[in-house]
Amino acid sequence: MAHRAAKRPKLNKRGEDDYLPGNIVEIEIHNFMTYDHLRCKPGPRLNLVIGPNGSGKSSLVCAIALGLAGEPHILGRASSIGAFVKRGEESGYIKITLRGYSAAELYVITRKIDIHNKSEWSLNGAVKSRREVIEIIKKFNIQVNNLTQFLPQDRVCEFAKLNPIQLLEETEKAVGNPELPVQHQALIEKSFDLKRLELTVKQNGDTLNQLKALNAEQERDVERVRQRDNLLTKVEKMKKKLPWLKYDMKKVEYKASQKQEAEAKRKLDEAAKILNDLSQPIEDQKKVKTKQDSACKKLSNQISENAKERMEVLERESHMGVQVQAKYVEMEDLRKQEETRQIRIMKAKEDLFAAEVELANLPTFEPPKNEIERLNTQIRDLDLNSNQLALQRRENENILHQKRVALNQCLDRLKDMESKNTKLLQALCNSGADRILDAYNWLQEHRNELKKDVYGPVLIEVNVQNRMHAAFLEQHVPFYIWKSFITQDTGDRDYLVRNLRSFDVPILNYVGGNSSDRAPFQISEEVRKLGVYTRLDQVFDAPSAVKEVLISQAALEHSYVGTDETDKRADEISKFGILDLWTPENHYRWSVSRYGGHISASVEALHRSRLFMCSSDAGDIERLRSRKSELEGIIVDLEERIKEFLTEQRLLEDEAAKLRKEREELTNTVKLEKKKRHDIENRVDQRRRKIESMNKEGDLESNTKKLIDHVRQLNVQRCHLAIKIKKLLIDAVSCKWSYAEKHMKSIEIEMKIRELEVNLKQHQKSALQASAHLENCKKETEHCKQQLIASKRHAESIAVITEDLAQEFLEMPGTIEELEAAIQDNISAANSILCLNQNILEEYESRRQKIDALETKLESDKDHLTQCLSDIETLKGNWLPTLRNLVARINETFSHNFQEMAVAGEVLLDEHQKDFDKFGILIKVKFRQTGQLQVLSAHHQSGGERSVSTILYLVSLQDLTNCPFRVVDEINQGMDPINERKMFQQLVRAASQPSTPQCFLLTPKLLPDLEYSDACSILNIMNGPWIEEPSKVWSSGESWGTVMGLTG
Secondary structure, three states, X not given: OOOOOOOOOOOOOOOOOOOOOOXXXXXXXXXXXXXXXXXXXOOOOEEEEEOOOOOOHHHHHHHHHHHOOOOXXXXXXXXXXXXXXXXXXXXXXXXXXXXOOOOOOEEEEXXXXXXXXXXXXEEOOEEEOHHHHHHHHHHOOOOOOOOOOEEOHHHHHHHHOOOHHHHHHHHXXXXXXXXXXXHHHHHHXXXXXXXXXXXXXXXXXXXXXXHHHHHHHOHHHHHXXXXXXXXXXXXXXXXXXXXXXXXXXXHHHHHHHHHHHHHHHHHHHHHHHHHHHHHHHHHHXXXXXXXXXXXXXXXXXXXXXXXXXXXXXXXXXXHHHHHHHHHHHXXXXXXXXXXXXXXXXXXXXXXXXXXXXXXXXXXXXXXXXXXXXXXXXXXXXXXXXXXXXXXXXXXXXXXXXXXXXXXXXXXHHHHHHHHHHHXXXXXXXXOOOOXXXXXXXXXXXXXXXXXXXXXXXXXXXXXXXXXXXXXXXXHHOOHHHHOOXXXXXXXXXXXXXXXXXXXXOOEEEOOOOOHHHOOOOOOOHHHHHOOOOEEHHHOOEOOHHHHHHHHXXXXXXXXXXXXXXXXXXXXXXXXXXXXXXXXXXXXXXXXXXXXXXXXXXXXXEOOOOOOOOOOOOHHHHHHXXXXXXXXXXXXXXXXXXXXXXXXXXXXXXXXXXXXXXXXXXXXXXXXXXXXXXXXXXXHHHHHHHHXXXXXXXXXHHHHHHHHHHHXXXXXXXXXXXXXHHHHHHHXXXXXXXXXXXXXXXXXXXXXXXXXXHHHHHHHHHHHHHHHHHHHHHHHHHHHHHHHHHHHHHHHHHXXXXXXXXXXXXXHOOOOHHHHHXXXXXXXXXXXXXXXXXXXXXXXXXXXXXXXXXXXXXXXXXXXXXXXXXXXXXXXXXXXXXXXXXXHHHHHHHHHHHHHHOXXXXXXXXXXXXXXXXXXXXXXXXXXXXXOOOEEOOOOOOOHHHHHHHHHHHHHHOOOOEOXXXXXXXXXXXXXXXXXXXXXXXXXXHHHOOOOOOEEEEEEOOOOOOOOOOOOEEEEXXXXXXXXXXXXXXXXXXXXXXXXXXXXX
């Protein structure tokens, strides 16, 4: 059951200031919807908010709803809070002052909003969260989302569409005991639970009966199935004993294999003892043989060292013999060298004489200095001229480089401007001209086929220096002109129309001749003083054809441009004949009636330019193109001049090269003569030094004596080496004799070892056979063991032997064959029992369990059903009498109000027994004497009649409501004057009651001669350029008489 809501606080009696707790004492809004700033003080009872359509009455309703924590969607206008900030502003605020439980106790709730959908809350100047503010609002039972308390203009039709059920819900929330909607919701939930429980009890009872009937039908078949199951159970128990019998058999086999393994091990031990006795003599002989082999090896090493030493001595002796032979050869060479030296000395003296003769006969050479000096002078002159030409060429190349840099800059600037044209084309494309780029590219490719210049699109031909002027021009000129192409020949126009039709672009043809008829641009001093400084046809540059088309198509010569000062004094402009004016904030238009000559004005806010994001100056583009052509001509002239300088320089360099070659030939001749004399002098000097060197070579006799002494020493050393070789040979023979004796003894020992090993191998073969037999026995034993373990594991997996099971096993056959025969007999007996449904027992038991569960659940559901009926009766006993009393009181007031309007009406409670979700309030009315009471709907009553019924129903709630105020927006629209007057009288009467809440009725007009009382307060809302002064006077909220006194 839902928790009971907290009791709604009762409103206290009116204080001395006539306000009730929760009444709105003051409303202040800033930058909200249509308002710059507004502060008003509503009265404590009926407040008539009057003003023409569009003046901001509904804005006041929106401010009350949003300022009291309402969501934007309940107003039916916008889905976000940022949409309620005044256009052109960044933020605003709503400040609502509620009266507390005394005149001094005030709750000032402030909500700051901005265009980014952010809200900041404060209470009496302290920052609070939205939840804390909502708690204060709930404290006074303010429900801005309840249509019976708060009915904005955009939701009047929504209230009229409320069905009886919804009307009851809204009425319960707005008036009467605050427990009513809680109790109603609890009854709805209980009724749903009751229906669900009743359905569940019925379905479970039917299901239980069906299950019991099925089990009764199958009891005989179940008994036969149980008999068959007993036989099969006995078979299963016999099958449990079968693996244990097999286990006993495997156990006998395992014990037999263990005995066989023990016998094989005994035989292997005997064979091992015999092998051990035979192995010892062999080991002793092997040790003796090892000693003999060691001695042989030692003698072998001595023999090897002796042979090695002999070889070294022989090599030394042989080397000394070679040295002796070499000394003999060297002595023969010395003799031959002496003979050769004498011959070379004679030849060198002859060569020296010939070189001296050649040097004496060489003529004296005089170098041609004058000729070389003449050539040097000519070469210097040519180089000077060539350098001057090179300097001039470099100067021209520098100038050429500067011109090329300027040309590149010009091209870059031109390209940049052309890229701006691309951006303008893209802006057109984004604004709806999807194929304007294709059309522009097609025109560029086919310009050579046109007779005259074609401009377009117009947007890229127009250059506006001032962004504000660009916004004026863009908003003034129709969009189709900006994407148009302008021709100056009818043939070109027809050609473009045929080919650009698929691109959806207009083609305009300019024939010329209209500019002479246009009035010249001039502005009088009076107009200038008002801030008007130019005309719209003067703020842009374009080719003449484009400019003329724009002026003629959009009447630019009649549209003027002003400043902020013009904005302030806009009402004085029209008397100077200006009917179209642009200012930084607005666009003003005046029109003169053709019938009465009356002047009417309209004002539109200025929008930011979307197309002229970037524009190029047509004059700058033309100047850049002229500059480009000029630079290209200068560069061509400079390149020709540089080529001429280069040709002259090459001719001078060629002539200088010829002179250098001639000078080089003379220089080479001088160098050659000098080199020839120098070479002969060097040759004479070298031959003299050669003769001196040959005379200094050594004496033959002394060198021969030295060699003979060296040979004698070598022969003495050779004799000593021969004696040492003889001694080494004697030692080698002695060692070899000892080695032969020991080696023969070692061979005899080895033969004995082999004879013993042959006998040992025969016994080893027998031992290996015994070992293999033992291994086989072990494997067999292990195999039997594994089978025994597996058999036991299998038997245990089927059945673990307990005392009861062992007793049952004793009653069964004791052999495998007998047990298998008994199993087969029981299976045959079980198969002889016929059973069509194999699962009948499981189905029977399953249904038995379901029957038990359903019986338990059915008892529980019946208890819940009884409890639910009791709860419903208790709640209904509290809720329905109170609701009937409330509807009766509403009906009494509603019928009385209708009787006073000479019509009939009643409010009924539409009851539906225990279907509490279908309970509703029916409003029945009759506006004609001959008719019958009809339920209020769009099918039976007119719009005005529904409005009268709605407002009278709301008035009927006045005395019963617990809310501090009610808002109704333009409910009287659509009423005829008679009904509207009666409705107003009812509102005034209700407002005069002591417990009537504060009421706001918004209407654009009221009938004349209505009866007012002191309970009525009138809030006038007006707007316009002359409202500022009166608003200051009315800001204190005083009466009309006081105002008249203040204004004289």
